[in-house]
Amino acid sequence: MGVIGKQLNLDRKTEEIILVALSACFFLISLIAGYKENGIGGDLVIPMIGMEIHLISTPMWIIGGLLCIMCLQQRYHSIWTNGIWLLAAYFLTAMGTILFFVMYDFGYWWYLTAVVLLLLALSMLYWMILEVYTLRSRIVDAYPEEEERMEMGEWALLLPAFILITIISYYYYSKWFLNEEGWFTFGMATNGYLITQIIIFGIVNYIMYRPHEVFKKYIQETEYDRVETTNLLDKKNQCVKCNNIAEERRYDCPECGEMERSVFCNICEIHSISCYNCSNLILLGERCTECDVENEGITCIRCSFKGGIREWAVNNG
Ligand SMILES: [Zn+2]
Ligand SMILES: [Zn+2]
Ligand SMILES: [Zn+2]
Incomplete structure (x- = not known):
């Protein structure tokens, strides 16, 4: 943004x-x-x-x-x-x-x-x-x-x-x-x-x-030249907290059908998602470490629908 x-x-x-x-x-x-x-x-x-x-x-x-x-x-x-x-x-x-x-x-x-x-x-x-x-x-x-x-x-x-x-x-x-x-x-x-x-x-x-x-979902927007990037391309299916490869889950936006992902780590029992604002990878429910925007649930990057993970339709495709 x-x-x-x-x-x-x-x-x-x-x-x-x-x-x-x-x-x-x-x-x-x-x-x-x-x-x-x-x-x-x-x-x-x-x-x-x-x-x-x-x-x-x-x-x-x-x-x-x-x-x-x-x-x-x-x-x-x-x-x-x-x-x-x-x-x-x-x-x-x-x-x-x-x-x-x-x-x-x-x-x-x-x-x-x-x-x-x-x-x-x-x-x-x-x-x-x-x-x-x-x-x-x-x-x-x-x-x-x-x-x-x-x-x-x-x-x-x-x-x-x-x-x-x-x-x-x-x-x-x-x-x-x-x-x-x-x-x-x-x-x-x-x-x-x-x-x-x-x-x-x-x-x-x-x-x-x-x-x-x-x-835009895949490239992290950053105001600084950071050496380590944490976007969906560089850390595919990785847990943000422990860096282990974890399970990818897909959801469809109930409003517009856009697909969003989370990565669920069994060890940490937490979802990693990409910040809807800057595409930095973060933990669900936490403020973005890069742009400081609140990410309580998943926000649709296309239509801005906001909802907790249960409000999103699970995509099994
Ligand atoms: Zn983990
Ligand atoms: Zn952000
Ligand atoms: Zn949407």
């Missing part, structure tokens, strides 16, 4: 909805501030480059963008390294495309730089696919029953779509900037830019949402 949830004492689901709404607001504010052709507020012209800065809309554009990124970081914190890959790929593609179209007539060095930037962007996505699929196969190796739920087919296809639409978007942006017509602009380059940016925002959310939903 992120900072906002802790401060306002929200449950995880509410926090996630608020963060998506906030990030969308900041995104639109930033987009509109950047879009205002004549800017809002007084003008400042930077000498040398001849770029114009508007005293109100330019800071709004930058701050809105940063706040939007911060909300996304809070929303998808469990897999945020992928968010960084995605951001890097976005800016590299944007720069590459702008250079390509704006510096078109200034010799092949610009041309080459643009190509290098685009290749770098593609390699970022390649690393991201590698990272996500490695994590997925680690989880499926440990918990084969999760294979079906972790199908990521259409997810990988969205990554090239993301690059393509970013290129189209900044093509429109360049044409708008140069104030000239090009293929497929139809005199509407600015609208094209706005619409493609909104599509990109949607795609980015989906690219982050899928692995976050699928993996």
Whole structure:
């Protein structure tokens, strides 16, 4: 759970909805501030480059963008390294495309730089696919029953779509900037830019949402770099108290059917469960040692249903 949830004492689901709404607001504010052709507020012209800065809309554009990124970081914190890959790929593609179209007539060095930037962007996505699929196969190796739920087919296809639409978007942006017509602009380059940016925002959310939903139970979220991790992947079926391999028990959520596990140790006579908030492994009924959240019963990671072990349906599958 992120900072906002802790401060306002929200449950995880509410926090996630608020963060998506906030990030969308900041995104639109930033987009509109950047879009205002004549800017809002007084003008400042930077000498040398001849770029114009508007005293109100330019800071709004930058701050809105940063706040939007911060909300996304809070929303998808469990897999945020992928968010960084995605951001890097976005800016590299944007720069590459702008250079390509704006510096078109200034010799092949610009041309080459643009190509290098685009290749770098593609390699970022390649690393991201590698990272996500490695994590997925680690989880499926440990918990084969999760294979079906972790199908990521259409997810990988969205990554090239993301690059393509970013290129189209900044093509429109360049044409708008140069104030000239090009293929497929139809005199509407600015609208094209706005619409493609909104599509990109949607795609980015989906690219982050899928692995976050699928993996969050298995990757422990921690604010510190801990050497020893205690998540479901590293300590499969281990009792948290005595570290012996113990019996795994499965339960189905009575509200939404999501499967949760506990590990019951015969020696200690206690259940180990993973904290619904940060996925750290803890003893049932105790406060989480990592995030300090109370875990009285089992809480469903999907629908936030809370109940003692007897209120959960036993899954014998
Ligand atoms: Zn034990
Ligand atoms: Zn916790
Ligand atoms: Zn549920």
